[in-house]
Amino acid sequence: MTGLATAERDALARTWGTPRGIAGFFTTVDHKRIGLRFIGTALCFLALGGALALMMRTQLARPDNHLLSPQLYNQFFTTHGTTMMFLFAVPVMMGLGIYLVPLMIGTRNVVFPRLVAYAYWVYLFGGIFLYSGLLLGNGPPAGWFSYTPLSETPFDPTKGSDIWAQMITFTEIAMLGVAVTLIITILKQRAPGMSLNRMPLFVWSILVTSFMVVFAMTTIAVASTLFLAADRLINTRFFVQQSGGDPVLWQHLFWMFGHPEVYIIFLPATGIISHLVATFSRRPVFGYTAIVFSTIATGIISFGVWVHHMFAVGMPELGLSFFTASSLIVTIPTAIQLFCWIATLWSGRPQWRVPLLFILGFFFILVRGGLTGVMLASVPVDLQLHDTFFVVGHLHDVLIGGAVFPLLGGLIYWYPKFSGRMASETAGKWAFALIFIGQNLTFFPMHILGLHGMPRRTYTYLASTGWGGLNFLETIGAYILAAGVLVTVANLILSAFYGRSAGNDPWAADTLEWATMSPPPPGNFAALPVVESRDPLWDPGGSEERPIVVGLPPDRREVLFTSALDAIPVRRIPLPGPTIWTFFCAVGTAIGLVMLIFTPWGLVVGTALAIPPLIIWAWPKAGGSA
Amino acid sequence: MQSPAAAAHSVLTPASPHAVAIAHLARLFFSLGALVWLAVLAFLAWSLLRSRGLNQPTEDTHVVRRQTGAVGAALALTTILLLALGFVDYRTGRGIEKAHARVLSADTVRVQLIGHQWWWEIRYQQATWPFQVTTANELHIPLGRPVVLTLESRDVIHSFWAPNLHGKSDLVPGYSSQFLVQADTPGVYAAPCAEFCGTQHAKMMLLVVAQPPDSFAAWYANESRDAPAPRSDSTDRGRQVFLAAACPFCHTIRGTGSGGTVAPDLTHIAGRRMLGAGAAFNTRTELGGWIENPQGMKPGNRMPANLVRGSDLPALLAYLATLK
Numbered sequence: 001m002t003g004l005a006t007a008e009r010d011a012l013a014r015t016w017g018t019p020r021g022i023a024g025f026f027t028t029v030d031h032k033r034i035g036l037r038f039i040g041t042a043l044c045f046l047a048l049g050g051a052l053a054l055m056m057r058t059q060l061a062r063p064d065n066h067l068l069s070p071q072l073y074n075q076f077f078t079t080h081g082t083t084m085m086f087l088f089a090v091p092v093m094m095g096l097g098i099y100l101v102p103l104m105i106g107t108r109n110v111v112f113p114r115l116v117a118y119a120y121w122v123y124l125f126g127g128i129f130l131y132s133g134l135l136l137g138n139g140p141p142a143g144w145f146s147y148t149p150l151s152e153t154p155f156d157p158t159k160g161s162d163i164w165a166q167m168i169t170f171t172e173i174a175m176l177g178v179a180v181t182l183i184i185t186i187l188k189q190r191a192p193g194m195s196l197n198r199m200p201l202f203v204w205s206i207l208v209t210s211f212m213v214v215f216a217m218t219t220i221a222v223a224s225t226l227f228l229a230a231d232r233l234i235n236t237r238f239f240v241q242q243s244g245g246d247p248v249l250w251q252h253l254f255w256m257f258g259h260p261e262v263y264i265i266f267l268p269a270t271g272i273i274s275h276l277v278a279t280f281s282r283r284p285v286f287g288y289t290a291i292v293f294s295t296i297a298t299g300i301i302s303f304g305v306w307v308h309h310m311f312a313v314g315m316p317e318l319g320l321s322f323f324t325a326s327s328l329i330v331t332i333p334t335a336i337q338l339f340c341w342i343a344t345l346w347s348g349r350p351q352w353r354v355p356l357l358f359i360l361g362f363f364f365i366l367v368r369g370g371l372t373g374v375m376l377a378s379v380p381v382d383l384q385l386h387d388t389f390f391v392v393g394h395l396h397d398v399l400i401g402g403a404v405f406p407l408l409g410g411l412i413y414w415y416p417k418f419s420g421r422m423a424s425e426t427a428g429k430w431a432f433a434l435i436f437i438g439q440n441l442t443f444f445p446m447h448i449l450g451l452h453g454m455p456r457r458t459y460t461y462l463a464s465t466g467w468g469g470l471n472f473l474e475t476i477g478a479y480i481l482a483a484g485v486l487v488t489v490a491n492l493i494l495s496a497f498y499g500r501s502a503g504n505d506p507w508a509a510d511t512l513e514w515a516t517m518s519p520p521p522p523g524n525f526a527a528l529p530v531v532e533s534r535d536p537l538w539d540p541g542g543s544e545e546r547p548i549v550v551g552l553p554p555d556r557r558e559v560l561f562t563s564a565l566d567a568i569p570v571r572r573i574p575l576p577g578p579t580i581w582t583f584f585c586a587v588g589t590a591i592g593l594v595m596l597i598f599t600p601w602g603l604v605v606g607t608a609l610a611i612p613p614l615i616i617w618a619w620p621k622a623g624g625s626a
Numbered sequence: 627m628q629s630p631a632a633a634a635h636s637v638l639t640p641a642s643p644h645a646v647a648i649a650h651l652a653r654l655f656f657s658l659g660a661l662v663w664l665a666v667l668a669f670l671a672w673s674l675l676r677s678r679g680l681n682q683p684t685e686d687t688h689v690v691r692r693q694t695g696a697v698g699a700a701l702a703l704t705t706i707l708l709l710a711l712g713f714v715d716y717r718t719g720r721g722i723e724k725a726h727a728r729v730l731s732a733d734t735v736r737v738q739l740i741g742h743q744w745w746w747e748i749r750y751q752q753a754t755w756p757f758q759v760t761t762a763n764e765l766h767i768p769l770g771r772p773v774v775l776t777l778e779s780r781d782v783i784h785s786f787w788a789p790n791l792h793g794k795s796d797l798v799p800g801y802s803s804q805f806l807v808q809a810d811t812p813g814v815y816a817a818p819c820a821e822f823c824g825t826q827h828a829k830m831m832l833l834v835v836a837q838p839p840d841s842f843a844a845w846y847a848n849e850s851r852d853a854p855a856p857r858s859d860s861t862d863r864g865r866q867v868f869l870a871a872a873c874p875f876c877h878t879i880r881g882t883g884s885g886g887t888v889a890p891d892l893t894h895i896a897g898r899r900m901l902g903a904g905a906a907f908n909t910r911t912e913l914g915g916w917i918e919n920p921q922g923m924k925p926g927n928r929m930p931a932n933l934v935r936g937s938d939l940p941a942l943l944a945y946l947a948t949l950k
Contacts (some may be wrong), residue, residue, distance in 0.1 A: 020754070026891050042844060064786060069925060070823055070825045070826060070828065070924075070925060070926050071926060074824075074827075076823060086846040141825070142822075142824075143822050147782075147783055149781070149799060149820070150781075150782040150783065150822070150823060150824055155743075155782055164821065174828060199715070201878070226937045235796045241799050241800030242800070246800075247783065247798060247799060247800070248798060248801075269798075286690070286693045286697070287694075287697060288695070290697075292736075306916075310915060312785055312793070312794040312795060312796045312820070312821070313796050313798065314795060314796060314798075314803045317719060317720070317723050319717070320686070320719070320818060323717055324712065324715060324716075325712060328708045328711065328712050329708070331708065332701070332704060332705060332708070334702065335700070335704045336697070336701060338666065339696070339697040341699060342666075342669055342673050343673075343693040343696060343697050344675055345670070345673045345692070346672075346673035346676070346696075347689050350674050360670070360674075363667065363670050364667065367662075367663050367666050368663055371660075371662060372658035372659065373653065373710065374655065374659060375656065375659065378651060378655060378711070378714075378715040378718075378719075379715065379719050380647070380648045380651055380715065380718050380719055380722060380793060381648060381651055381655060381715075383648070383791075383792075383793020383794050383795075384648055384652065384789060384793045384794070385637070385644075385652075386793075386794055386820070387785065387787075387794065387821060387822075388820070389821045393905075408882055441813075451636065451637045451638055452635065452636045452637070453635030453636055453637065453789045453816065453818070455818050455819070455820050455827075456822070457822040457827060457828075458818075458828035459828045460828055460829075461906075462829070464633075465635065465816075590912070593744075609916050623701045
């Protein structure tokens with residue numbers, strides 16, 4: 001290594017670095033630190049949501065149990081669902097996107113790093129807000145779906161539903177900020193040569209997901225923030241039937257968001273799987289184009305299936321048939337992806353490492369969940385199974401099998417990049433075994449209970465129903481599942497200290513994030529890469545022969561903008577550095593939103609507190625960096 | 627009295643033509659789904675475990691051709707299967723809908739079913755006086771005759787669901803929808819509320835009692851009558867307790883002058899199998915416990931504390947026990 005290169009590396013580290021200590025904690029705009037924060041915080045919320053689930057399972061372990069009061073049980077299942085959807089699943093996937101996308105596309109940071117920093121604080125405050133309500137005995141009681149009129153003031157005079165609706169606002173702001181940043185980063189900052197048809201599949205899945213977030217979160221913003229919150233705060237009566245509103249309107253708006261939401265969680269997981277399948281079968285994924293088109297098709301079709309959550313409301317048969325058809329069709333792109341992954345594994349040489357085990361678990365559970373989903377697409381069958389434990393089993397198959405298994409596999413897979421060390425293989429295998437057994441033991445019997453008439457969202461049941469045995473089994477399963485998650489968390493924490501040193505590319509993988517150090521330096525790459533294929537690290541010739549970008553000054557925060565389709569270099573773009581004002585702006589936003597559940601003046605106060613920091617944060621600096 | 631424990635609540639033991647059709651469809655979907663699941667897992671296992679040649683080229687056109695063929699075939703099979711399932715599903719749905727349209731005749735029993743937090747109000751509609759017979763939480767229907775339920779709600783959304791008889795239909799406030807049920811096998815069928823409706827959603831169960839036409843007629847004739855007058859001093863005292871306490875503000879016992887309508891009609895409460903919409907079996911002990919501490923076995927329900935204490939309670943219970 002020449003002295004000049006070392007000097008340049010030092011300059012890069014100084015330019016892109018974060019201040020040390022507490023100042024750095026509040027001011028950082030490094031996508032890697034923010035991405036890991038999102039992931040870490042989301043895992044904390046997973047633990048909290050899981051703890052609530054364990055208490056509910058304990059309550060249901062035997063009939064006529066008195067561990068939880070009905071009020072508490074209802075608050076717990078509402079908070080559990082809300083946590084898992086809004087505070088765990090979406091943020092953890094978007095956080096992984098924030099961490100990985102710049103590394104995978106070969107750039108130094110996301111395009112709006114301050115917006116992402118702000119989004120993180122808003123997300124964190126929203127989560128704390130929800131749990132403060134719960135701890136003060138005022139959790140939301142109306143379900144994670146908050147159907148009107150149950151969530152309207154006459155039936156919930158507490159602040160619970162206000163907290164729920166406003167927590168959605170926090171998450172919307174955060175996720176919209178992240179989604180917009182990721183879309184523009186992906187479209188404009190790819191390494192020269194990384195045309196859209198060479199883009200890694202995880203980046204594709206994040207791109208489609210981010211567009212879905214923009215559309216779906218806007219729907220829930222209108223429904224929850226505008227209509228429901230306004231109904232409760234200033235008595236607008238959008239959903240109050242006696243005043244000409246309509247309670248069913250809420251269901252349409254909620255599920256127009258709610259079903260795409262499921263795919264917002266699932267699509268990034270498919271991106272993860274494509275990478276893991278390629279790396280651990282040592283072959284490029286078969287059917288790259290088919291998988292990309294399947295991802296896009298899923299994203300679009302998922303906006304046309306929402307009524308299958310509402311078959312029992314009562315609608316004309318022909319209208320329902322349309323949604324049966326779309327719900328059947330949406331399985332086809334997922335089937336294509338599954339077949340392509342199996343074809344890849346068939347052609348390759350499977351490496352039996354922990355991430356691959358999680359992929360196999362994914363197949364076992366997700367395919368089952370997908371097929372029970374096909375059952376629920378049928379109107380007559382759904383009218384029997386809707387709102388029973390069958391659906392609880394189905395949705396946990398799809399979300400745990402379809403998203404959590406790939407996520408855990410992905411976290412083990414990218415762990416060396418995050419930390420510079422390998423996660424323990426033995427602990428990983430134990431965790432996999434526990435989670436796999438626990439998931440099946442908890443959620444498979446639920447299908448049987450549903451067929452035998454056990455409705456969802458019930459805090460207890462009579463002994464004469466005969467549901468006690470299977471419920472007891474499920475509770476045991478839930479504790480095994482929780483033990484597996486604990487082993488995973490311990491593995492992730494302890495391996496950071498005791499793990500084997502990883503090196504740049506411990507799995508001999510193919511994408512750009514493995515071309516740089518583990519963990520990557522502040523500016524990600526010593527020299528920005530140029531890409532000539534879909535699997536740049538599997539190109540013949542070693543790392544010395546890879547082409548690089550020259551001409552970006554190491555002493556300025558500048559990245560290369562390239563054209564959206566072909567990634568042809570267009571111009572240099574300055575990126576902003578660390579600032580404390582994003583944090584203050586988030587604090588102002590949070591104060592305003594919390595006040596808003598008590599008085600409309602919250603809007604005034606929030607604006608007054610959040611806008612000045614926003615102006616300071618966005619004020620152009622001499623030299624053009626904003 | 628038939629044991630309430632016998633209340634049936636399974637999709638898999640249908641007792642009506644609709645539920646039979648749906649159970650067939652569900653079995654078909656389930657069996658095909660299980661086959662597909664096993665096939666996918668078998669292919670996956672084979673792909674992982676098959677023996678491989680030592681020096682397999684990385685980008686062999688032969689390999690790619692085989693992959694394309696296999697994925698294409700699997701995709702074609704998936705599409706055909708989905709089309710077939712969609713077709714069968716549509717036929718079943720149409721069949722049920724047509725059956726609904728056909729049976730609306732003079733023979734039909736008409737019932738208005740109203741959801742409340744957390745109990746069921748039942749009003750039988752008839753063309754002659756008294757035009758309407760009101761009861762609660764226990765719906766009796768004659769075997770083999772179509773029953774048209776008019777579903778309404780007075781507060782939040784509830785859902786009617788007797789798994790042995792048919793699928794679900796929501797009770798949406800401000801809407802009135804019709805739903806057809808029929809039972810061909812005698813029995814007591816559970817119909818738990820199937821849309822989350824607040825604190826006591828878990829204890830909002832309707833019992834559907836399907837009985838032969840003559841015993842239904844007898845039950846209905848009795849249900850149409852006012853409450854029997856007290857025949858002893860103690861039951862007369864119980865009646866006085868009922869009328870003097872806060873009970874009549876919410877409850878009705880026809881023939882006593884009480885007229886509350888926000889809580890279940892008690893005119894023939896002694897004939898019902900369960901208390902508190904499925905919260906407990908209707909025994910003297912449970913009923914006494916319910917009156918003494920209304921928030922005990924069903925916390926959160928709308929019945930307030932009352933002042934029926936001491937010797938008033940046995941008298942009241944004795945009176946209520948006569949309301950067959």
